[in-house]
Amino acid sequence: MSKSIASLQILQSLSEATAELVSKTAPSVVTVNNGMGRGSGIVWSPDGHIVTASHVVGKRSTVEVSLGNGKNYESQVVGRDPYTDVALLKVETKNLRPIELGDSQNLKPGQFVLALANPFSRQVSATQGIVTAVHGAIRTWGGITIEDTLVTDARLNPGYSGGPLIDVYGKMIGLNTAYVWNRGIAVPITTVKRIVESLKKEGKIKRAYLGIVSNTVTLPQEIATQPQINQPSGIMIYSVEQGSPAKKAGLAMGDVIIKFNDKSIESINDLHRLLTDEIIGKTTKIKTLRGENLTELTITPNAAAE
Numbered sequence: 001m002s003k004s005i006a007s008l009q010i011l012q013s014l015s016e017a018t019a020e021l022v023s024k025t026a027p028s029v030v031t032v033n034n035g036m037g038r039g040s041g042i043v044w045s046p047d048g049h050i051v052t053a054s055h056v057v058g059k060r061s062t063v064e065v066s067l068g069n070g071k072n073y074e075s076q077v078v079g080r081d082p083y084t085d086v087a088l089l090k091v092e093t094k095n096l097r098p099i100e101l102g103d104s105q106n107l108k109p110g111q112f113v114l115a116l117a118n119p120f121s122r123q124v125s126a127t128q129g130i131v132t133a134v135h136g137a138i139r140t141w142g143g144i145t146i147e148d149t150l151v152t153d154a155r156l157n158p159g160y161s162g163g164p165l166i167d168v169y170g171k172m173i174g175l176n177t178a179y180v181w182n183r184g185i186a187v188p189i190t191t192v193k194r195i196v197e198s199l200k201k202e203g204k205i206k207r208a209y210l211g212i213v214s215n216t217v218t219l220p221q222e223i224a225t226q227p228q229i230n231q232p233s234g235i236m237i238y239s240v241e242q243g244s245p246a247k248k249a250g251l252a253m254g255d256v257i258i259k260f261n262d263k264s265i266e267s268i269n270d271l272h273r274l275l276t277d278e279i280i281g282k283t284t285k286i287k288t289l290r291g292e293n294l295t296e297l298t299i300t301p302n303a304a305a306e
């Protein structure tokens with residue numbers, strides 16, 4: 001067999017496998033129409049729960065959802081969280097085909113992904129790419145910073161917001177939210193799961209607010225192995241908002257948070273899990289690395305604006 005024929009067969013196999021992934025996932029991708037524009041959504045459960053991007057829903061209490069079977073429904077907005085750009089809808093129907101959920105915690109740059117969408121109630125469209133970063137951050141038009149995002153080079157065309165980012169197994173690993181600097185931005189599925197469960201129970205997310213922009217960083221080994229630290233990573237502060245709890249506490253750009261309320265902080269998700277409504281208005285200890293010096297401060301979180 002010549003090299004050209006062998007190469008053609010490989011390309012054909014890849015093409016067919018990609019088309020099969022799209023076909024497999026298509027029934028779980030829906031259209032979300034907010035009356036002024038269209039985005040996409042994902043069937044989350046057979047009983048009619050739909051997940052989409054918060055900015056697709058806006059502040060509406062109902063939006064139209066078009067399923068893959070051609071039927072249109074008025075969905076109720078169960079809840080939305082602009083801080084992660086996740087919204088949960090509910091349509092009154094059953095026996096929907098939910099998307100399979102994957103794992104975003106072990107993703108690495110270079111892994112193959114597909115971004116899917118169905119903004120026009122016709123057929124699912126797709127773009128492909130690779131993961132380029134796993135701890136990105138984006139500042140939205142509303143001035144909110146969404147942290148710990150997945151970054152890919154898969155192009156997100158208009159209407160792709162709210163659609164799924166899937167892996168080679170056809171499992172959802174992220175919620176597509178924006179396309180900036182020629183990069184697709186997605187909310188990791190671990191975050192989406194956590195937010196959806198809270199929205200189901202409470203209808204909104206109550207969280208404490210510090211007033212920082214930050215991201216996960218790896219600590220130098222000589223610092224990470226010190227007995228009073230003993231962890232591989234922390235989160236570095238890139239900016240501090242004026243008048244915020246962080247500013248009042250004395251936190252500064254370049255500080256690396258490693259402990260919050262006596263619990264280790266190794267990633268953005270670690271901090272987010274601790275910023276619950278239970279600590280709003282309560283003085284809390286926070287430990288940071290300022291250069292090579294370990295500093296302990298106290299901070300009193302505010303309630304995050306809805």
